[in-house]
Amino acid sequence: MNRDAMDKSAVDLSVRIPSPKGILELAHPVLPASGTFGYGEEFEPFLPPGTFSAIVPKSISVEQRPGNPPPRAIETPSGLLNSIGLQNPGLDLFISDYLPRLQRYGVPILVNVVGKTIEDYCQVVEALEGRELVLGYELNVSCPNVKEGLRFGLDPEATAALISAVRERTGGVLMAKLTPNVTDIAEHAVAAQEAGADAVSLINTIRAMAVDWRSGKSRIGTDTGGLSGPAIRPVALRMAWEAAEAVEIPVCAIGGISNAEDILEFVSVGASMVQVGTHLYREPTCLIEILQQLRELLAQEGYGSLEELRGSFGRSSDRLPESSRPVR
Numbered sequence: 325m326n327r328d329a330m331d332k333s334a335v336d337l338s339v340r341i342p343s344p345k346g347i348l349e350l351a352h353p354v355l356p357a358s359g360t361f362g363y364g365e366e367f368e369p370f371l372p373p374g375t376f377s378a379i380v381p382k383s384i385s386v387e388q389r390p391g392n393p394p395p396r397a398i399e400t401p402s403g404l405l406n407s408i409g410l411q412n413p414g415l416d417l418f419i420s421d422y423l424p425r426l427q428r429y430g431v432p433i434l435v436n437v438v439g440k441t442i443e444d445y446c447q448v449v450e451a452l453e454g455r456e457l458v459l460g461y462e463l464n465v466s467c468p469n470v471k472e473g474l475r476f477g478l479d480p481e482a483t484a485a486l487i488s489a490v491r492e493r494t495g496g497v498l499m500a501k502l503t504p505n506v507t508d509i510a511e512h513a514v515a516a517q518e519a520g521a522d523a524v525s526l527i528n529t530i531r532a533m534a535v536d537w538r539s540g541k542s543r544i545g546t547d548t549g550g551l552s553g554p555a556i557r558p559v560a561l562r563m564a565w566e567a568a569e570a571v572e573i574p575v576c577a578i579g580g581i582s583n584a585e586d587i588l589e590f591v592s593v594g595a596s597m598v599q600v601g602t603h604l605y606r607e608p609t610c611l612i613e614i615l616q617q618l619r620e621l622l623a624q625e626g627y628g629s630l631e632e633l634r635g636s637f638g639r640s641s642d643r644l645p646e647s648s649r650p651v652r
């Protein structure tokens with residue numbers, strides 16, 4: 325697109341997420357990915373955590389979880405293979421010790437919730453309802469690193485049952501975090517939307533492994549783990565596109581995002597917002613530059629807002645043969 329360059333300060337990066345309680349407006353589209361940002365505190369030396377437009381803390385379950393045996397993460401080509409096993413302090417300690425710190429950052433908190441049963445998820449949401457700045461939830465139905473982690477995520481009906489049950493307990497933003505470990509991500513996104521989700525986020529890590537053939541052992545503490553980082557970005561892009569084509573609700577894209585160009589690619593295929601995960605380990609201060617570049621790049625191409633670009637992929641031509649387009 326070749327339009328007159330705009331003033332970059334005038335570029336509108338805001339994102340609106342409708343929910344039964346009203347519209348949650350985020351100042352810009354960049355959130356931290358759950359589990360790569362802890363509970364914010366580790367980040368404070370690098371950049372005010374409230375620079376993100378909302379905080380997504382590490383998954384919280386009713387009970388405290390010790391996580392998986394070490395080693396829990398290793399580098400793979402262009403990626404990170406982890407098997408943390410959803411270590412977390414549990415609901416009570418989260419409320420008493422971690423939430424007050426997160427509230428200090430002054431931006432919306434979307435609590436990432438995980439559980440073994442529907443009742444587990446509901447219990448966490450009920451306990452957090454009405455607390456300052458807890459304006460929504462990301463339901464993790466997609467962790468590949470624990471035995472029960474994919475129970476909901478692999479079955480669209482189970483995902484829908486979970487979302488419907490949680491929907492009855494909150495009018496805040498409900499975002500379903502989908503797994504890439506399925507054949508048809510669009511089917512899962514549609515099931516989430518129909519069950520009442522206000523947004524879908526994708527992708528969680530891809531089930532993967534790394535072995536030492538000499539010892540015959542896994543290089544991490546469990547046989548398989550979850551792959552993240554730039555290695556998974558093309559897969560995430562394809563899935564974000566398929567999901568965005570299939571649903572009306574906002575799509576939050578995740579997977580290997582490390583700069584503004586990456587974000588704009590995801591927005592062009594229909595994502596409304598994004599999460600940055602693994603890249604935060606490499607460059608914890610990246611957000612400042614990302615936000616500047618988002619405005620610059622959009623202004624250079626003549627866009628007045630992120631929303632104007634959203635879904636522009638494929639609009640101008642019919643380059644793709646019918647067979648490679650997602651089925652709507």
Ligand SMILES: Cc1cc2nc3c(=O)[nH]c(=O)nc-3n(C[C@H](O)[C@H](O)[C@H](O)COP(=O)(O)O)c2cc1C
Pocket residue numbers: 357358359360382383397404406408410436464467501527528529551552553554556578579580581599600601602603
């Ligand atoms: C070390 C690590 C821990 C993670 N923990 C969680 C978690 O607790 N809950 C969750 O929903 N996703 C978790 N994830 C997945 C990320 O939120 C994200 O979906 C994934 O890493 C892909 O994004 P990325 O390539 O930008 O890292 C974790 C990822 C990593 C690398």
